Amino acid sequence: MELHNLRPAKGATKSRKRIARGQGSGHGGTATRGHKGQKSRSGYSRKRNFEGGQMPIQMRLPKRGFKNPNRTVYKPINLDRLQEISEKYKTTSIDIDMLLANGIISKTDRVKILGDGEMTSSITVSAHACSASAKQTIEEKGGSVNLV
Numbered sequence: 001m002e003l004h005n006l007r008p009a010k011g012a013t014k015s016r017k018r019i020a021r022g023q024g025s026g027h028g029g030t031a032t033r034g035h036k037g038q039k040s041r042s043g044y045s046r047k048r049n050f051e052g053g054q055m056p057i058q059m060r061l062p063k064r065g066f067k068n069p070n071r072t073v074y075k076p077i078n079l080d081r082l083q084e085i086s087e088k089y090k091t092t093s094i095d096i097d098m099l100l101a102n103g104i105i106s107k108t109d110r111v112k113i114l115g116d117g118e119m120t121s122s123i124t125v126s127a128h129a130c131s132a133s134a135k136q137t138i139e140e141k142g143g144s145v146n147l148v
Contacts, residue, residue, distance in 0.1 A: 017032075019031045019032055072110060073110070074109075074110050074111065074112035074128065074129055075105055075109040075110065075111055075112070076112055076114050077099075077104075077111055077112070077113055077114065077127075078113075078114050078115070078116040078117045078134075079113070079114070079115055079116060079117040079118065079119045079134055079137055079138070080116065080117025080118060080119075081117070082094060082113065082119065082123060082125065083117070083118070083119050083120060083121065083123075085099075085102075085104065086121060086123050087121075089102065092121070092122060092123055092124060092143075093123070093124045093126075094123060094124070094125050094126070095125075095126035095127075095146075095148075096111060096126060096127070096128075096148060099111065110128040110129070111127040111128050111129070112127065112128060112129040112130065112131070113125055113127050113129070113130040113131065113134045113135075113138075113145065114131050114133075114134055115131050115132075115133030115134035115136075115137055119137055119138065119141050119143075120141075121141065121143075122141050122142035122143045123138065123141070123143040124143055124144050124146070125138060125143065125144070125145050125146070126145075126146040126147075126148055127145070127146075127147065127148065128147065128148055129147065130145050130147065
């Protein structure tokens with residue numbers, strides 16, 4: 001057996017049905033669509049959530065909740081991640097531009113510093129928001145937090 005003579009097992013593949021290719025094919029005439037009516041026409045497609053005339057599920061379920069269009073979403077960065085960034089890029093000052101330039105955040109992200117993890121060095125951080133525990137830990141290590 002070699003690459004040029006590989007083939008599927010007998011009966012493993014079927015040839016596709018060639019619909020609307022004349023009477024000799026057995027699928028000519030109405031082309032398996034039945035007679036007349038909307039469903040036999042070209043361009044017919046059922047509505048996306050149509051359930052055969054039954055009330056669709058998205059209409060049966062109650063509306064609930066509210067999406068605040070003015071909500072501020074922050075990208076969280078923990079203290080241990082700050083420590084990694086500081087060591088990797090050999091810097092004691094981390095700001096939004098630096099995070100953006102190194103692909104850690106995207107242009108539209110707002111950054112919040114969170115207090116999870118350990119810090120070993122003194123770092124100056126500039127971010128949009130900072131938790132109280134993160135600020136306390138950074139200042140205990142001799143660093144500072146600037147909110148933009």
